Amino acid sequence: MQAGPVIATRGLSKDYGSGRGLVELDLEVGQGEVFGLLGPNGAGKSTMLRLLLDLIKPTAGSARVLGLDSISDSLEVRGRVGFLPGDLALYPKLTGGGVLEYFTQLRGGVDRRVRDALVERFDAVLDRPIRQLSAGNRQKLGLVQAFMHEPELLILDEPIAGLDPLVQRSFHSLLSEVRAQGRTVLLSSHTLSEVERVTDRLAILRNGRLVVVDSVENLRRVAVQRLEIEFAAPVDPAEFRALPGVVDAAAVDATVTVSFEGSADPVVKVAASHYVRAVRPQDGDLEDIFLRYYRTDTT
Amino acid sequence: MSRPVTQLTLRLRLPSTMSAAVGLIAVMAAVGALFPAVGHSIGKLHVPKSVGNLLGGGDYGTVTGWFRSEIAIIYAPLVIGALAITGASAATAGEEEDRILALVLAYPIRRSRLIIAKAAAIAAVVLIIALAVWIGLILGVALAGGGITIWHITALAVQLAFFGLAIGALAITLAAATGRRSLATGVAAGVAVLGWLINSFAPLVSVLSWLKYVSLFYYYTGHDPLTRGIDLPSLVVLGLVTFLLMAIAIRSIERRDLRA
Incomplete structure (x- = not known):
């Protein structure tokens, strides 16, 4: 059980030198929250998620994930987090089953029953090469690999991109179960309708800066x-x-x-x-x- | 090292590697079978020294010279270099450009382990090609009527394998440092070709003859393994270069941002 916030950033900044990135982000996400990051493309959402996983290094500031430093303890952080990148890419020559088997071995300690249940839940296609799958079917595999080790924290970048409404419903019910289990979800989206349905609170980013953090209800109240x-x-x-x-x-x-x-x-x-x-x-x-x-x- | 990463990388490279290996063996068998018919006449050709150096001496009248010129100097290093360079670039910078690495590195695996695992797969590719050269030469020499001992054929395959490892390590280093597939492929291929040219022409100009020592090619074939066997100092140099390049590759990728 995580005593403090599951995610805490202090002055977290990333300067790409092109005016885009992240500027002095102070943000906390508590345990059991489903937290949304909202903003148009280029607002800094993916940059923040990549910083949390040490895929890129901050220019300034720091981030703690599950009480651990996102850089020096990165290996342990990544072991306890499930990640779905935006614009998911997988090995085109492998089948869906081959991709999941690879990630299962790479992760280690995955309960195959949990993985297989997720495959069934999302009706993921396992017997065809990735290059023959639609974006939605690839996204299903992405979701399975993110959830299969029952992580304490899920970091999901544009999770419902390409999913049909039925699968979106499965995904939303899975998020509810995850929240009920006290696990935490940080998801990004550029679509309000996606985050308002599932998140407790959300942050709006604009040009790398945090504009507001509030509940969906409060934001709706002040919205046009x-x-x-x-x-x-x-x-x-x-x-x-x-x-x-x-x-x-x-x-x-x-x-x-x-x-x-x-x-x-x-x-x-x-x-x-x-x-x-x-x-x-x-x-x-x-x-x-x-x-x-x-x-x-x-x- | 991560076994799943090595296994998958090798699995993805295996079709092209096996095709090249079978092709190499077939070509070497054909080259060997051709020698009895053309060796006598082509051996009388007078080749200018500069051209002869490019072709490993241009001595076509003997089985050793024939295979040195046809296989050892051009064909074998070309195939091993091409597979090592393209394989190394695709498995590292290629996966990064294709955005696959952003997911793989969100798993609990150190970047150093990932690079070492990829390098191990490329090393396996290199060894398969070196083995194919060994088999092909044995077959080709037999069809040519003999004339090179197994020991000397083994020496060539071993020197070639070390050359392939060094060239592959160079491509991995460039890919790890930049995340750019085309740059890693282009620069590593350029270094390999330049090394071949330097090794061929530098000895012709006495004041530039020292340049051959900066060519990886020199450590592969400068000692002429088909007639003089394995050259341990050359293997040590190629091994050290490989080790040093891998250390640079690991350090480079640990410190930089993954490309979006």
Whole structure:
């Protein structure tokens, strides 16, 4: 059982010299948490994950994983962590079974029953060469190898990339089981819908910097919301733009899409002064949340 | 060393290695079978000294000279060098460029152990080729009517194996230091070809003759193993070069970032 945080970074920085990387990241992830790292490509998510596994060296700062130093104790850290890299690549000439057997031997101490149960759970293809497998089928193998030794910490970079909805559901239920067992998951994504379903807390990164760490609920509360309102006849979107909290309003034919912060009351009241055929709330996506934090950041 | 890494690396290199080995044996048998028909006439050819040096003396009139020129100087080192260099580059920098190493090194294996395990697989490739040269020469010499003892054939195969190990270690070092497959392949191949040219031409210019000592090729064949047997000092030099290069390779990959 891990007494302190499972992951703790202090001023963790990586300078690639091209403006991208990671800047003085202070972050803690507690035991039993499913923690999401959110940000667009190039935000520093993969850089952070690679630093934790000593695949790259920090320019400054330090990281402790499972109470161990990420560099000097790297071997032990890697023995206790399961990792799924983003943009997973495997040996193209080996079969799925061959790849899993190789990683089983390389890891050592893997309970083959656990591995085989994961293969069955994800319906992983074992008898065909990797080069013939779809991205989704390769990703299944990636997930099996990450989970097969029942690690204390899972570091997953874009884990559901390429997975079909059924397998995504299997993956989400597996994450719930892992959390219930008190194990910890750090996963990265550029899709809010992926992380909001499974994470307890999430961090948003932008240009290598930590923008915010909070629960999904709190972030949703401050996120820009969108309503798509279909009227019986075209309505001037300027009516909405003048309302408090409205960030944007645009019309296409008789449909107006309004983006706003805070309460929906003024928007709904203005809409109600016209004949409304339908109201469709749009899921807040990453850009909406970023919009909120970009604005906070720049003012 | 990690046995799974060595086994997999060797398994992935085995098809090309075995094809090359079978091809080598077949070519050497054909070269041997050709000698009785052409040896007498081709042996009378007068080859300029510079060209003769490039071809291991250009003495085509004897079985030893024939195999030295046809196999020992060009074909055997070319095949062993090509397989050692491409194998070493693909197994290290190639896997890094293909992003496979990012997953492998997230497992509990030290980078030093990984490199040593890869090097062991490349060493096995080199030994298979050296063995094929040994078998091919025995067969070829027999078909040529004899003229080289097993001991001298063994000497050539041993010198060749050490040469292959050193060239493979050079490619691994370049790959470990840079993570770039094309650079490792290109530079190691360039060094091998340059070494062959230096070893051939340096002795022709007295003030430059010392240059031959910087050529790995010189330590492989400068002593003429087909007539003089194994040259222990040359093997020591090639062994030390291999050891030193591997130490540099390990140090290089331990200290740098894995490429994204």
